[in-house]
Amino acid sequence: MDKEKEIVITSRIRLARNLKNYKFPTKMTDEEANSIITNANDVINGSGLNFSLSYMKDLTELAKNVLIEKHLISPALAENKNEGAYLLSPDNKISIMINEEDHFRIQTIGSGMCLKECWDTSNKIDDILEEKLEYAFDRHLGYITSCPTNIGTGMRASVMLHLPALSITNQIDRLLYGVCQLGVAVRGVYGEGTKSMGYLYQISNQGTLGASEETLIEKITQIVMQIVEKEKNIREQLKNNNVDELEDEIYRAYGLLTNARSMSTDEAMKLISYLKLGKEIGMMESVQNKDLYELMIKIQPNNILSFANKEISVKERDVKRAELIRNELSS
Numbered sequence: 001m002d003k004e005k006e007i008v009i010t011s012r013i014r015l016a017r018n019l020k021n022y023k024f025p026t027k028m029t030d031e032e033a034n035s036i037i038t039n040a041n042d043v044i045n046g047s048g049l050n051f052s053l054s055y056m057k058d059l060t061e062l063a064k065n066v067l068i069e070k071h072l073i074s075p076a077l078a079e080n081k082n083e084g085a086y087l088l089s090p091d092n093k094i095s096i097m098i099n100e101e102d103h104f105r106i107q108t109i110g111s112g113m114c115l116k117e118c119w120d121t122s123n124k125i126d127d128i129l130e131e132k133l134e135y136a137f138d139r140h141l142g143y144i145t146s147c148p149t150n151i152g153t154g155m156r157a158s159v160m161l162h163l164p165a166l167s168i169t170n171q172i173d174r175l176l177y178g179v180c181q182l183g184v185a186v187r188g189v190y191g192e193g194t195k196s197m198g199y200l201y202q203i204s205n206q207g208t209l210g211a212s213e214e215t216l217i218e219k220i221t222q223i224v225m226q227i228v229e230k231e232k233n234i235r236e237q238l239k240n241n242n243v244d245e246l247e248d249e250i251y252r253a254y255g256l257l258t259n260a261r262s263m264s265t266d267e268a269m270k271l272i273s274y275l276k277l278g279k280e281i282g283m284m285e286s287v288q289n290k291d292l293y294e295l296m297i298k299i300q301p302n303n304i305l306s307f308a309n310k311e312i313s314v315k316e317r318d319v320k321r322a323e324l325i326r327n328e329l330s331s
Helices: 003-007 030-046 061-069 075-079 115-132 164-168 172-180 213-241 243-259 265-280 292-298 301-308 314-330
Strands: 008-017 052-055 085-088 094-098 104-111 155-162 184-187 200-205
Touching: 003 008, 003 155, 003 213, 008 115, 008 213, 030 052, 030 085, 030 094, 030 115, 061 075, 061 301, 094 115, 104 115, 115 155, 115 213, 155 213, 164 172, 164 213, 164 265, 172 184, 172 200, 172 213, 184 213, 200 213, 213 243, 243 265, 243 314, 265 292, 265 314, 292 301, 292 314, 301 314
Parallel strands: none
Antiparallel strands: 008 104, 008 155, 052 085, 085 094, 094 104, 155 200, 184 200
């Protein structure tokens, strides 16, 4: 099994773009916002791409929160109830958030370490839009964005990492502090202002001005691969020096996950993380065919509400979560 792919969960490229002669989304009229949505939809689907268009105002709060948990839209877009919309590719790998902080946020997500491939895809979508629509661009500064930190390339390259070994050995905080000194941002599962769950961390570039997209991607890639190497080394050390304790933790996690009748999100994420670690170091054969990251997404609060198909209390949600986990692991 590819050790790098076990640790690197997903890669993502996001491009922030704005149209010339339009105000930023926070200052736009409804008419201007709708014009931008219509233009984007006409250009994308007029190019032969079969993207679906959805308006925030047409979605329930639950539906929007499920999209956030699946990383298809951002919390900021979900909050823009009146003017926000998004275009989504049939395979759910490409989304164009419209009228979020910027007019367009072009996002491509892929499995494993694939920033360059995600960049190629996002760049193609960007070219399609830019061919028909005039972007706000300055030849000295680059792409003009609502937030100064995005001016320049307007690109965020981010990678989701699963770092249980560094976390349980209490080495993660020092490592991530060092990473931040290199001009890299470390965030939780759902981006800025969110916490880590299940020992998952997002690593991304902080600035976008004064460097090319390729340079930024190369910098993130090098830093991520150093973190991956450290995680791999600690996993080997745990197997060699603490195998009994590690095996006990992993099988305790499996026992709870397959028998518990109620479970919170935080507890479930931590236990599934242990199970994922066990699978990847060859201690848990019974889950070798399970997509445990997908399970982590399924057990998020709004996904559970969606499965229940009705309003339920937090206590009932915890019961449903435990039931879902038992069914997934026993199937």
